[in-house]
Amino acid sequence: MDKPKYKRVLLKLSGEALAGDRGIGINNEVVNEIAVAIKKVREIGIEVAVVVGGGNFWRGRTSEGMDRTTADYIGMLATVMNAMALQDALENMDVATRVQTAIEMRQIAEPYIRRKAVRHLEKERVVIFGAGTGNPYFSTDTAAALRAAEMESEVILLAKNVDGVYDKDPKVHEDAIKFDQLTYLDVIQRELKVMDSTATSLCMDNKIPIKVFKLTTENILRAVYGENIGTTVE
Numbered sequence: 001m002d003k004p005k006y007k008r009v010l011l012k013l014s015g016e017a018l019a020g021d022r023g024i025g026i027n028n029e030v031v032n033e034i035a036v037a038i039k040k041v042r043e044i045g046i047e048v049a050v051v052v053g054g055g056n057f058w059r060g061r062t063s064e065g066m067d068r069t070t071a072d073y074i075g076m077l078a079t080v081m082n083a084m085a086l087q088d089a090l091e092n093m094d095v096a097t098r099v100q101t102a103i104e105m106r107q108i109a110e111p112y113i114r115r116k117a118v119r120h121l122e123k124e125r126v127v128i129f130g131a132g133t134g135n136p137y138f139s140t141d142t143a144a145a146l147r148a149a150e151m152e153s154e155v156i157l158l159a160k161n162v163d164g165v166y167d168k169d170p171k172v173h174e175d176a177i178k179f180d181q182l183t184y185l186d187v188i189q190r191e192l193k194v195m196d197s198t199a200t201s202l203c204m205d206n207k208i209p210i211k212v213f214k215l216t217t218e219n220i221l222r223a224v225y226g227e228n229i230g231t232t233v234e
Helices: 015-022 028-043 068-091 114-122 140-151 184-189 197-205 217-224
Strands: 008-013 047-052 097-101 126-130 156-160 210-214 231-233
Touching: 008 015, 008 028, 008 140, 015 028, 015 068, 028 047, 028 068, 028 217, 047 068, 047 114, 047 140, 068 097, 068 126, 097 114, 114 126, 114 140, 126 140, 140 156, 140 197, 156 217, 184 197, 184 231, 210 217
Parallel strands: 008 047, 008 156, 047 126, 097 126, 156 210
Antiparallel strands: 210 231
């Protein structure tokens, strides 16, 4: 392989990805596989920030009858549980890691401070961001776009349980067409399920490319070397 294409990346992991085939909770085997991939990326000199979702524990939009703000805060707490699990897996592999949360909970994690997070990255530590943006009505996709901009990450690696972006759900429609390249406006106008419109707009405004691909160790490594896998939005 040639030199990596990027020096600093932001990896966005959905909560469902951490659950594996179970669909709920934390699958330790999957978390360890993700930790191995992150360790390999660190070993080739790339600075890694991570934003995790919480869908393996809680999806606010399905909490019928509950106040939306309350549901969103519960979801933020779910992301912190995932961040701590990933931190533990990384530290068991001797990878220096820090969790920063947008909602202060000092007994278990650092509060989010941009300059401190950047310094951690410069000191070759992996930084995991929990609790989304700290605000209701904003998804962890938006948190990923926001943190990528703040960390000056060169790309968002959007690791999912599908191998790219399709015009319709490939699990339901056999004739679904996969896209190799898309623009931000394509995603917004066609309402493609990449990131929500707020997150996509934020990436567009800050010219942060998004690479969408199936979550495997090999694919994460291929993505940081700039190989054409999955779907690229730019």
